[in-house]
Amino acid sequence: MKLFRIPMRGSVLLWAILTQLLLSQNGVFAGNGTKACKLNVESASERKVLERLEPLAHKNLSVEVKEEKESYTYEFQLCGDAGGVQGAGVIQRKTSSEEKPTIIGSYTSTKAIGGSDWVMLIYHNGDKYDTHCGKEARKAIIMISCNKNTEGVLEVILEDRERQNDCFYLFELDSSAVCPPVQSQLSAGSIILIIGFCLVAVYLIGGFLYQRLIVGAKGMEQFPNYAFWVEVGNLSADGCDFVCRSKNREEAPAYRGVSADALDEEPEERDDHLLPM
Structure with a gap:
């Protein structure tokens, strides 16, 4: 009996192909981000709105809702197969049953409306109602709002089917x-x-290190350009003193007991004592 050996490079390539096929079945490679969504009317504005949701691509979000008798699980995926159901953007499962899930909306029929901090995503062409809403196809509306503190929390608000048409989840x-x-x-x-x-x-730290390590300065001389800044300080103080102070700078005479006017006047010669009495 002969055993056929696959070359190492060929086996690695084969495993890579098989892995990619398995991942694609699970919805990881179901599409190229938001490009997998097919818009009802292709437009650049709606495509730009979808691109804002790129961080949510390939994330399967679910929430369980309990009613009076039944419990349902809703699963949502942006531009991908929700719950592994091909083409389904939102599905509904009975928690206590293994019945085929109901497709509420398909990402192959998408409409996107966006504001400054919100996006409304609408999936059309779900499974048709049995008796409600004129047996029209189901439709899912996902209101995505800005919240920086909470990420990926899906909630079911209501199912409006008490009308003749245009029902929605x-x-x-x-x-x-x-x-x-x-x-x-x-x-x-x-x-x-x-x-x-x-x-x-940078100047202070670099200058300090240079003065201390290279020059070997000590004390205040470690300050970069110490002599220059000391001189600047002195000049600034002199300038401030000259501009801001209003003190009279005229020097007073050395001897305050004798006035300057008395020194200028020559004393009169008095010879009255020479006259005969």
Whole structure:
């Protein structure tokens, strides 16, 4: 009996192909992100709205809802096979039963509407109602709102089927994917001040290390350009003293007991004592 051996490179390639096929069956490679969604009317604006939801692609989200007699599990996947059901964007399963899941909406028939911090995703062409809503196809509306604190929490809001047509399932999902980008609050002046402080810090630290390690300075001489800054300080003090002080700078005479006017006047010659009495 002969055994056929597959070359090592060929076996690795075969395993890679098999792995990719298995992953694609599980919905991991079911589409290329949001591009797998087919819009009812292809438009650049709706495609741009879908691109905002790219972080949610290939994530299977589920929620369980208990009613009076039954318990249902809803599964949602963005532009992918929800619960492994081909073409289904949202499905409904009976928790206590292994019946075939009901397709509520298909991502092959999508409509996307977006605002500044929300996106409304509509999946059409679900399974038809048996008796309600004129036996029309089911429709799922997923309202995705901005929430930076909670990611991927799916909630069932209501099923509106008490009408003749245009019935729908409404879901709500919180995600940071639809949050607007945070803009910088720094002004041009603040940025200049930050750059200035950084340069001053580099100058002080670098100068201190140079003076201490290279020059071998001690004490205050470790401060970079110490002699220059001391001179600048003295000149600044003199300038401030000259501008800000209003003190009279005229020097007083050395001897305050004798006035300057008395020194200028020559004393009169008095010869009255020479006259005969």
